Amino acid sequence: MEPITVSAHRRALLALPAVALLLAACGGPAPAAESKGNTAPDGTEVNLTADQKRVTTAKVxxxxxxxxxxxxxxxxxxxxxxxxxxxxxxxxxxxxxxxxxxxxxxxxxxxxxxxxxxxxxxxxxxxxxxxxxxxxxxxxxxxxxxxxxxxxxxxxxxxxxxILGFEAKKGSGWKVTGPKDVAGKTISVSSGTNQEKLLVAWNEENVKAGLKPVDIKYFQNSSDYYLALGSGRIDAHLGPNPVAAFHAAQTGETEIVGTYSGAGAQxxxxxxxxxxxxxxxxxxxxxxxxxxxxxxxxxxxxxxxxxxxxxxxxxxxxxxxxxxxxx
Missing domain, CATH: 3.40.190.10 (Periplasmic binding protein-like II)
Structure with missing residues (x-):
């Protein structure tokens, strides 16, 4: 699993409400809402300031x-x-x-x-x-x-x-446990990552089994795939689970519908x-x-x-x- 490179994720989150107004005016689906606070997936309040008060330990x-x-x-x-x-x-x-x-x-x-x-x-x-x-x-x-x-x-x-995570809009009722669950879905990944390799392999497996192919979309910036997710252009984004879970906790508008080992089934x-x-x-x-x-x-x-x-x-x-x- 590789990181997804962006320059200012927090600014992307703050920009979502403005985009929401534009999409609503066009009659599109409701996009992601404003961040509901600096909280981790388990509800822990997260310090995003420069004064980190980091955990320390002794020299050995x-x-x-x-x-x-x-x-x-x-x-x-x-x-x-x-x-x-x-x-x-x-x-x-x-x-x-x-x-x-x-x-x-x-x-x-x-x-x-x-x-x-x-x-x-x-x-x-x-x-x-x-x-x-x-x-x-x-x-x-x-x-x-x-x-x-x-x-x-x-x-x-x-x-x-x-751990990789499939992030989808909250309330989709969709769960991902294996390749067959992504058949016919539109899912985004970042190119050159292990998650891309996993999704491509799953798609090949599905096509061989006679199932519908996955429509794979490529985004390198979080702001782009979050906007696509909010507007309904993709069903889910597959990326590092820590990132997806953190974003879901912050916005309250998405959820993790499935997780998978970044090294595959074996x-x-x-x-x-x-x-x-x-x-x-x-x-x-x-x-x-x-x-x-x-x-x-x-x-x-x-x-x-x-x-x-x-x-x-x-x-x-x-x-x-x-x-x-x-x-």
């Missing part, structure tokens, strides 16, 4: 000693994330400058355990991997799914489940802290993540963003990922 000297000497001497952990992803993963606070979300919070917990100052470097999605390959950045934390193809170039220490999808293969950092990351999972600070971070259902019980090193046949 034995784990900090595992960090490669070059990084230890530098004293900073260069973390790369994708620029402006939609809440609650990695996005801008209401000052449009401070990077906040569950991914930065996890990065700061890792930095605490390792005794390193975290330096966040927001870039476009593809430049995450360019930067890791060149050694410009130490660590990628940007909702990166573990895949077998990526494991050939990168090491992973997992920290969250990879593998439980995992999100991993990502490093260049064999650069010596992944063991320290793995132990740091295990530490924050066990001491409860990890759980506090997931709770503040309403993502408790994506928690893992321990961090894994390079676990089975999305098979190459599904990529």
């Amino acid at each position: 000297d034995a784990i900090a000693a595992l960090v490669p000497e070059e990084i230890r001497k530098r004293g900073t952990l260069k973390v790369v994330d994708s620029l402006g992803t939609v809440p609650p993963l990695d996005f801008y606070a209401d000052d449009n400058k401070t990077i906040i979300g569950v991914e930065p919070d996890i990065a700061f917990l890792i930095g605490d355990v390792l005794g390193l100052k975290v330096e966040l470097n927001p870039v476009s999605w593809e430049n995450i991997f360019v930067g890791l390959d060149s050694g410009k950045y130490d660590l990628g934390l940007s909702n990166i799914t573990v895949t077998e193809a990526r494991k050939e170039k990168y090491d992973f220490a997992t920290y969250r489940l990879d 593998v439980l999808g995992k999100i991993g802290a990502t490093t260049k293969k064999d650069n010596g950092l992944v063991n320290a990351l793995h132990q740091a993540l295990d530490t924050v999972i066990k001491n409860g600070s990890y759980g506090q971070v997931l709770k503040r963003w309403g993502l408790e259902n994506e928690a893992v019980q321990s961090s894994e090193l390079n676990p089975p990922g999305l098979p190459k046949t599904n990529q």
